[in-house]
Amino acid sequence: MKLKRSWAIFFSITGVLILIMLIALISVNFFKQTEAPVKTEREILEEKGIIYVDKENFTTEANTLLDKGYSATEINQIYEYMSDRNLDLILLEDYKDLSAFYEISNFDFSKIDRYLAYQSLENLEMSDAVTRVNLNLDKPFYSEVEEITDPESITVLVNKYHALPSDYVPSDLVTIPGTSLQIRQVALDDYQNLIAAATLDGLNLIPYSTYRSYDYQDSLYNYYLGRDPQSEVDTYSARPGHSEHQTGLAIDIRSSVLSDSLTDADYEWMQNNSYKYGFIIRYPKDGSTITGYMEEPWHIRYVGVEAATKIHESGLHFDEYYDLYLKTY
Numbered sequence: 001m002k003l004k005r006s007w008a009i010f011f012s013i014t015g016v017l018i019l020i021m022l023i024a025l026i027s028v029n030f031f032k033q034t035e036a037p038v039k040t041e042r043e044i045l046e047e048k049g050i051i052y053v054d055k056e057n058f059t060t061e062a063n064t065l066l067d068k069g070y071s072a073t074e075i076n077q078i079y080e081y082m083s084d085r086n087l088d089l090i091l092l093e094d095y096k097d098l099s100a101f102y103e104i105s106n107f108d109f110s111k112i113d114r115y116l117a118y119q120s121l122e123n124l125e126m127s128d129a130v131t132r133v134n135l136n137l138d139k140p141f142y143s144e145v146e147e148i149t150d151p152e153s154i155t156v157l158v159n160k161y162h163a164l165p166s167d168y169v170p171s172d173l174v175t176i177p178g179t180s181l182q183i184r185q186v187a188l189d190d191y192q193n194l195i196a197a198a199t200l201d202g203l204n205l206i207p208y209s210t211y212r213s214y215d216y217q218d219s220l221y222n223y224y225l226g227r228d229p230q231s232e233v234d235t236y237s238a239r240p241g242h243s244e245h246q247t248g249l250a251i252d253i254r255s256s257v258l259s260d261s262l263t264d265a266d267y268e269w270m271q272n273n274s275y276k277y278g279f280i281i282r283y284p285k286d287g288s289t290i291t292g293y294m295e296e297p298w299h300i301r302y303v304g305v306e307a308a309t310k311i312h313e314s315g316l317h318f319d320e321y322y323d324l325y326l327k328t329y
């Protein structure tokens, strides 16, 4: 009896153990079979036509974009062309058709509605519409004025939307030898070389207005206001803080035979040669829609040889050059 009972116990324990082993075996096989076909998130995205980008959170981002309604092709282009700053915005905002903007380097997602409105209003190439809206040209002059934070930069952009601080005085003003006029030291050598080259070519150029303080520009602008309506004054005189003359990098230059301008021959020489010395003609003909000023053949601005050469070669206005090549998007 005792023996039979121990055998019974033995057999039931063995039975239970065998059963447990069987269950274990079956479940291992079951999981093995189901594990193999499970695809990685990367594979799922790749099957949809999305090119995997090796960056943190890519699968989360790609799925967010899919949820917003972007196609695989659109997602691939977003990762190929869009800056990180734009990508952050695209991930936050609702779907937008970006097809017109992929190859535009100064595209800013936050301005997309303004680009589209301005492009159709002005019938421009989209790349031009983007640059002009970035310059705020879809808004009235002197609206949304930003104070300049890098006034000492030789490529500082001073225009009707960018103002110098009222107390800004360049730190390196020097007097042009033989005159009582001041410009920045950083521009002096190139300026003197420009004038020497012009002289060699038979030109006789005389500077007549260079650095002007904020207060001087204020009184000048107000003097003009006493003479002409503001809408007219704004086409030829800068409001205080908005004058390039406050940078110490702008020079009004005249021919010896004219009181305040250049002869056609002087101007042509300046167009062909000033960039070699780092100067640009800041307010050329046909530029008023961008600069907001009528043509000023006499006003040259120092930006350094590199920028001046690129501006000369591209035919861009300085404002456009600044937005396209100096500002980061």
Ligand SMILES: [Zn+2]
Residues within 6 Å of the ligand: 209, 245, 250, 251, 252, 298, 299, 300
């Ligand atoms: Zn000037």
